Amino acid sequence: xxxxxxxxxxxxxxxxxxxxxxxxxxxxxxxxxxxxxxxxxxxxxxxxxxxxxxxxxxxxxxxxxxxxxxxxxxxxxxxxxxxxxxxxxxxxxxxxxxxxxxxxxxxxxxxxxxxxxxxxxxxxxxxxxxxxxxxxxxxxxxxxxxxxxxxxxxxxxxxxxxxxxxxxxxxxxxxxxxxxxxxxxxxxxxxxxxxxxxxxxxxxxxxxxxxxxxxxxxxxxxxxxxxxxxxxxxxxxxxxxxxxxxxxxxxxxxxxxxxxxxxxxxxxxxxxxxxxxxxxxxxxxxxxxxxxxxxxxxxxxxxxxxxxxxxxxxxxxxxxxxxxxxxxxxxxxxxxxxxxxxxxxxxxxxxxxxxxxxxxxxxxxxxxxxxxxxxxxxxxxxxxxxxxxxxxxxxxxxxxxxxxxxxxxxxxxxxxxxxxxxxxxxxxxxxxxxxxxxxxxxxxxxxxxxxxxxxxxxxxxxxxxxxxxxxxxxxxxxxxxxxxxxx
RNA sequence: GUUCCCUUCGUCUAGAGGCCUAGGACAUCGCCCUUUCACGGCGAAGACACGGGUUCGACUCCCGUAGGGAACGCCA
Numbered sequence: 001x002x003x004x005x006x007x008x009x010x011x012x013x014x015x016x017x018x019x020x021x022x023x024x025x026x027x028x029x030x031x032x033x034x035x036x037x038x039x040x041x042x043x044x045x046x047x048x049x050x051x052x053x054x055x056x057x058x059x060x061x062x063x064x065x066x067x068x069x070x071x072x073x074x075x076x077x078x079x080x081x082x083x084x085x086x087x088x089x090x091x092x093x094x095x096x097x098x099x100x101x102x103x104x105x106x107x108x109x110x111x112x113x114x115x116x117x118x119x120x121x122x123x124x125x126x127x128x129x130x131x132x133x134x135x136x137x138x139x140x141x142x143x144x145x146x147x148x149x150x151x152x153x154x155x156x157x158x159x160x161x162x163x164x165x166x167x168x169x170x171x172x173x174x175x176x177x178x179x180x181x182x183x184x185x186x187x188x189x190x191x192x193x194x195x196x197x198x199x200x201x202x203x204x205x206x207x208x209x210x211x212x213x214x215x216x217x218x219x220x221x222x223x224x225x226x227x228x229x230x231x232x233x234x235x236x237x238x239x240x241x242x243x244x245x246x247x248x249x250x251x252x253x254x255x256x257x258x259x260x261x262x263x264x265x266x267x268x269x270x271x272x273x274x275x276x277x278x279x280x281x282x283x284x285x286x287x288x289x290x291x292x293x294x295x296x297x298x299x300x301x302x303x304x305x306x307x308x309x310x311x312x313x314x315x316x317x318x319x320x321x322x323x324x325x326x327x328x329x330x331x332x333x334x335x336x337x338x339x340x341x342x343x344x345x346x347x348x349x350x351x352x353x354x355x356x357x358x359x360x361x362x363x364x365x366x367x368x369x370x371x372x373x374x375x376x377x378x379x380x381x382x383x384x385x386x387x388x389x390x391x392x393x394x395x396x397x398x399x400x401x402x403x404x405x406x407x408x409x410x411x412x413x414x415x416x417x418x419x420x421x422x423x424x425x426x427x428x429x430x431x432x433x434x435x436x437x438x439x440x441x442x443x444x445x446x447x448x449x450x451x452x453x454x455x456x457x458x459x460x461x462x463x464x465x466x467x468x469x470x471x472x473x474x475x476x477x478x479x480x481x482x483x484x485x486x487x
Numbered sequence: 488g489u490u491c492c493c494u495u496c497g498u499c500u501a502g503a504g505g506c507c508u509a510g511g512a513c514a515u516c517g518c519c520c521u522u523u524c525a526c527g528g529c530g531a532a533g534a535c536a537c538g539g540g541u542u543c544g545a546c547u548c549c550c551g552u553a554g555g556g557a558a559c560g561c562c563a
Contacts, residue, residue, distance in 0.1 A: 013563050048562055118561085125560095132488045134559060161561055180492070189490050190559070197561040204563045228491055228558040251493080251556095258555070286499095289512090293500055299512050316500075319556070323498050326513040336526085374526040435522080450523055461523080 006038025008219045009212070010064075010071070013045040014057035017269035020322065021223065021253045021261060022060075023067060024287040028250065029221050030069045031288070031310035038218070042074030043211060044090040047201045052092070063270040067280045068303060086215040091207050098202035101210050101240060102162050102195055106146050110239040111195060113149035113160040114139045136191025139163060162196040164206070166235065173234050177227075178219070178248030178312045185231040193232055205232045213242035221248045221312075224319070248312055251291050252319040261322055273327075277350060277379030279338075282331035290320045300333050332377040340369045347382050354383045356390045364472065371468035388458035389472055394481045400455040408444045409452040410486060415442055416456055417482045420475060431470045456482040 010026040012018065018026075033040040042064070046052035057075075064070075065077050073084025082089050105111035116139055125135045141149065142165060153160060167187065175183045195206035202210070212220060227249045237244045255265035267273060273283055285301050292315050294301055301309075335343065344365050351358065359365065372385045388394075396404070403409060419434045420426065426434075439449055451461045457469060457478065470478065 011563090015563080045563060051562075121560090129488075134489045136559075183491070185491070193559095194561055199561075201561080203561065208563085223557095223563095224492070225557055226563085229563090231491090231558095249492085254556090256498085260556080289499065291499090297501070297511060299499095318493050320500090321498055323513070326499065329513055332526095375524075439522085446522055454523070466523090 004216075004218060006033055006036040006219060007041060007215070007217050008033040008038060008221065009041040009043050009215065009217055010069075011043040011045050011208070011211075011222075012060050013048065013051075014053060014060055015048070015051040016056055016059075017271050018060040018063035019261070019268050020270060020273075020287065023063070023270045023283070024253065024290060025222060025250055026064060026069050027067070027284055027287055028292070028310070028315070029219075030071075031306055032219060032221065032312065033072075034307040035310045039072040040069070041084065041086075041215065041217075042071040042089065043215070044075065044092075045204065045208070046090055046092045047204065047207060049092070049199070049201065059271065063274075066274055067270065067284060091202070091211065094207070094211070095200060095202070097214070098196065098207050098210055099200070102202070102206070105164065105195065105239060106162065108239065109165070111162050111164050112139070112142055112144060112192075113146070113153065114141045114163045114192075114194075115149075115152065115156055115158070115160045116141070117158060134189075134191070137163075139192060142192065159198040161194045161198050163192040164195050164232070164236065164239070166190060166192050173231055175230055175234065175247060178221075178246055179251075179315045180227075180249060180317050183227065185228070187231070187235075189228070190232055190235075195236070205229055206236060209233045209236040209240070209242065212245055213237065213240070217245045219248065220245045221250060224249045224252050248315065249317075250315065251317055253290060254319050254321045256321060256323075258321065265322070267324075268322075277381065278327065278331050279334050279346070279379070282327065282334040285334065286327045286330045290322065291316045300330065300337075328377050335376060335379070336373050340366045343369055343373065347379055350379050350383060351386065354387075356383065356386055356392070358386060358390055368472050371472065388460070388469070394459060394477075394484055396455065396459045396485055397461075400459060400461050400485075403451045403455050403461050404485060406448060406452070408442060408448050411442050412438055412444055412449060412452045413456050413482050413485055416453055417479055420478050420482070423475065426470050426473075426475065426478070428467045428471055431467045435467075452485075456485045459485075 008029045010022075010029045012022055012026075030040045032038070042061075044057055046057070057080075061075065061077055061080075070077075073086060074089045075081070076083050088094055102111065106113075116137065121137055124137055128135045141160075142163075144152075149160065171187045173185045173187060175185065177183050193205060194203050196202050230247060230249075234244065236242075253261045255261045257265075261268050267276060270283065274280075281303060284303055284306065288301065288306055288310075289299070292310070294305075294309055295311075295314065296309065298305065338346070341362065358368075368386070368389065372382065375385060376382055415438045416434070419437060423430055423434075435449070435453070438453075439445055442449075454466050455461055457466050457473070459481070
């Protein structure tokens with residue numbers, strides 16, 4: 001109807017790292033905004049004072065940045081200062097705003113002060129459970145006037161909460177979900193729920209509505225676990241006479257055992273994958289395909305293509321299992337497509353961490369990557385691959401012992417040393433020539449020929465193609481290594 | 488317990504009543520390339536949860552059943 005600008009937000013609560021489920025939600029929000037020329041907003045839902053930390057917020061911001069999901073409004077990624085016209089963007093800084101709307105609710109008779117203690121509520125729950133009723137709170141303070149409650153508050157030792165008063169008459173609420181179609185909730189599905197805690201902080205279902213309305217969100221994409229919360233939120237929207245955004249509830253991401261993905265499934269945070277040598281473009285690619293499919297049936301897809309093609313009508317309502325094998329393949333494919341100079345840059349932190357020093361000649365780097373990248377799936381794979389080329393002391397691996405014990409091995413290696421010494425420089429062709437010579441002069445072939453040579457070069461019986469590796473190495477280094485194998 | 492959601496190869500998915508002998512991708516297996524391993528190429532195997540309708544015709548629509556999941560907090 002209206003030509004209003006699309007505004008989509010990602011609203012994590014800073015209670016830990018950004019996990020892959022959150023990352024996917026953020027990605028979809030981002031893509032939706034980009035696709036429609038809208039704004040992507042980051043809002044921090046830190047109303048849970050106990051669990052929210054500044055550190056976790058920084059971690060999540062960092063992860064979002066790593067993924068390249070840049071927001072138009074929200075805390076500045078460096079300074080954390082608010083950017084945008086609808087701040088503050090941290091809920092902990094919006095207390096007065098929530099209080100104002102809670103007061104409005106109170107005034108309208110849509111909410112009331114409730115003095116029920118934890119024990120009383122617990123008792124009610126027990127009772128409800130016994131009677132097999134939904135465990136909903138029935139507050140005796142429900143019909144008190146605000147004045148009466150305020151008067152009582154003075155004498156009451158524990159501060160009250162503010163509860164939303166769910167209408168008595170039962171009606172059906174229909175949510176037109178972007179992912180699931182029409183979803184009908186009976187209003188008696190929920191009891192009177194808390195909107196403001198006794199410590200004055202608002203509760204998710206309340207501040208989420210106030211913020212989404214005030215921040216002019218047009219679309220809300222979030223996890224399926226929020227689906228049933230939406231009923232409460234709709235009630236708040238209606239009571240406050242706010243315009244509702246369109247909702248889309250995304251499926252869950254599961255582990256291989258089809259349980260909700262959690263820490264016991266291994267790596268689940270975006271940062272874990274960063275550290276394991278996955279590329280952000282691969283992460284986005286894989287995550288996008290978990291619950292969404294490209295209309296062009298692309299499996300390998302760039303961020304730009306994603307922005308172009310993303311549409312909510314291809315979002316899958318069924319939950320999806322996170323398959324790290326496929327992620328690895330996606331990663332390997334992206335990695336091999338990277339320009340070598342860029343790949344080299346991405347590798348630097350991993351080399352540094354592993355203490356590997358390599359030539360800074362770009363031509364050498366390019367040649368080396370050409371050779372190595374077909375055996376790399378993740379950035380960390382480069383560590384083992386490049387070790388033989390670093391200026392670390394040469395070591396013969398245990399796996400190579402068998403090769404060295406072969407009868408013909410020492411003759412082969414001696415011949416190798418002899419022939420290499422006769423050359424100035426070794427090209428791939430020279431290497432092939434030498435190999436052929438050894439083959440005839442030592443009368444060996446196949447494994448007996450190839451593996452000793454490989455061990456003499458990299459100290460391992462298996463690895464990258466040696467004919468490409470050799471040109472990357474200095475002649476004297478080759479000789480030294482071969483000699484070491486003979487001792 | 489109540490309410491809501493979900494259900495196509497092992498996994499991610501395509502599929503909007505006849506284009507389906509159910510397509511693709513990952514993984515698996517085989518062959519080719521390769522004097523190793525990868526990369527690459529080719530190929531094989533592998534699924535509509537079940538039962539009823541509706542229809543000339545159902546993977547597609549409806550209703551049940553089963554299984555899975557979520558929510559029912561002063562967590563988000």
